[in-house]
Amino acid sequence: MNGKIISVKELDALVFGIFRQIGCPATDARKVTDVLIAAELRGIPSHGVARVMDYVGMYRAKRINVRPKPGIVHEMPSTATIDGDNGFGMIPGVMAMKLAIKKAKTHGSGWVSVFNSNHYGIAGYYAMMAAEKNMIGISATNANPLVAPTFSVSRLLGTNPLAVAIPAGKYPHFVADFATTPIARGKLALMEKKGEKAPGGFIQDEHGMPSNDPSVLKRGGAILPLGSDYEHGSHKGYCLGALADIFSSVLGGANFGPFVPPQIPYLPLPEHQPGKGLGHFFGAFRIDAFRPADEFTAAMEEWIETFRKAKPAKGQKKVLIPGDPERENTEKNLRSGITVLSATWDALSEIGNELKIKH
């Protein structure tokens, strides 16, 4: 694919400018930009600046509130729920994770549910906010329904990611951040563009039969849960996706499963909405909530060392610690700039021109 290398500074300025121009207050535009740029740095372009076009489209379709006032609507000592006021997901998202961290400081753990929200970018961003404060961070979200439960053809779940970041003392944080499916929708779209077949175990057709056609989602097909088929534990992937959905919606009041509002402006909203908007879930633990901090840190450092020393399989170089690839991407991209697909850059640049932003 054709790409253009853009410096982090230039890309950040353009994205920030766009969100300012559509009416976001500076602090909000900064949050949205930071999360999108973090995805680019970490090498997850499906959740990066390519989303700006959809975000602006959502604003133009009057589906997003660019000046939200999110607030706490329910609370117990270690828990709370925030109404996202239909803003970009990053606004209540960052607020919710800060609140979880604050509650964890006093109570050992803190848990915050968000409803009436929208796409919040990479789940790992929020989990890492806690790790930066030397806490364990957890986040999950629900998303557009594209995944069918085991034995079904109905698209009832999103690719619902789960992220957990764990501070590891003198080593970089352990950061797990993954969709509860074998493949992300973005990768299927790329295969379709390139005219490639999808390997088995990713998708099914409208009858629930295995398919290799990446365009099958357009004709009633579905993405499979992690595990791919029942024999290999797809019911476990279904459980995981369902848990991310329930914790992000039923808990606090967002829409669940098939009723999650699409985060793409031209897709119609579901007629029935049992909740409000899309939902997220956030958690934080003090590392000394269960034992003295120095003991936790020493054990986590030894855990990392043990797994780093694992013997590689034949033909493999090394065993990875969750978060390694994204950290290596970040270091590389900070040095050399971010490669943005030409089509994405052109679209972004066009929006920039429309909004009269120098770039």
Added chain:
Amino acid sequence: MNGKIISVKELDALVFGIFRQIGCPATDARKVTDVLIAAELRGIPSHGVARVMDYVGMYRAKRINVRPKPGIVHEMPSTATIDGDNGFGMIPGVMAMKLAIKKAKTHGSGWVSVFNSNHYGIAGYYAMMAAEKNMIGISATNANPLVAPTFSVSRLLGTNPLAVAIPAGKYPHFVADFATTPIARGKLALMEKKGEKAPGGFIQDEHGMPSNDPSVLKRGGAILPLGSDYEHGSHKGYCLGALADIFSSVLGGANFGPFVPPQIPYLPLPEHQPGKGLGHFFGAFRIDAFRPADEFTAAMEEWIETFRKAKPAKGQKKVLIPGDPERENTEKNLRSGITVLSATWDALSEIGNELKIKH
């Protein structure tokens, strides 16, 4: 396989008698028996009475304390750690879940880590303890290392299960309880006994190459993480298994990964033990920690109804809600008795005779 149908009452009495005879106080013998019988009822015989022989063997090898005094060693308002005093895992396990529930009552959520413990049976038992109190229950444990991380041949993780039970109002609880691997070790052992080949995607040989030989674990092979291979997301299964391990060990002080003491009496203990015993993790949420209870319940009921109505795939009868198969097994087994493998019954009966228990 040859089986013998035993009434729940008879099986319960024999197992309870065995644990009394080896020295467990009545309340402790009751807890161990309840969890093992629950596994039989739910149709998970790998975690049922077949474990009694290993448990008794652990006692005879002086690896288990049959009169443990577990106690809280560290605490914050919403968190705590319990030293299991090297008892059967059910003793600190039940104590820990009760404590998590108690903390959740006051603080919205409660989280308890257990170290210096042993095999605790099915993770779902503990999660369901919370659901019975109309709370969300969570549990995980680590286990004997048999699973290799993606790209590795080293067996660093157990099949580390995760269980979450969610009350669903007028419907049975949602109960997800699953190993973070495509297959359980017990099923591989069964294939080996029957002389069957294992399907692809379950195991690898000592070089990390795909294998169909279920006996490969005896020659340095390993079980694969959920997802089976990198292309289908086995790194996500590796993350899940690692998270269950870290939450069960690094958090509270148990041994992690390859250092988890084997729960089989004839396997040697690891020379290096960075922690104490095996570990578990427990959590509970009030359903009204995030919104009023009636709203939570109405939303969860609609979630269940929506997923029950999912259209089955071609050739499938219906979509399952997590917990359905185990509940159906329980109803059947309560009616008709429990089918115990002849070999298991003979071994159990022999221990009963040795300990002079009428059965």
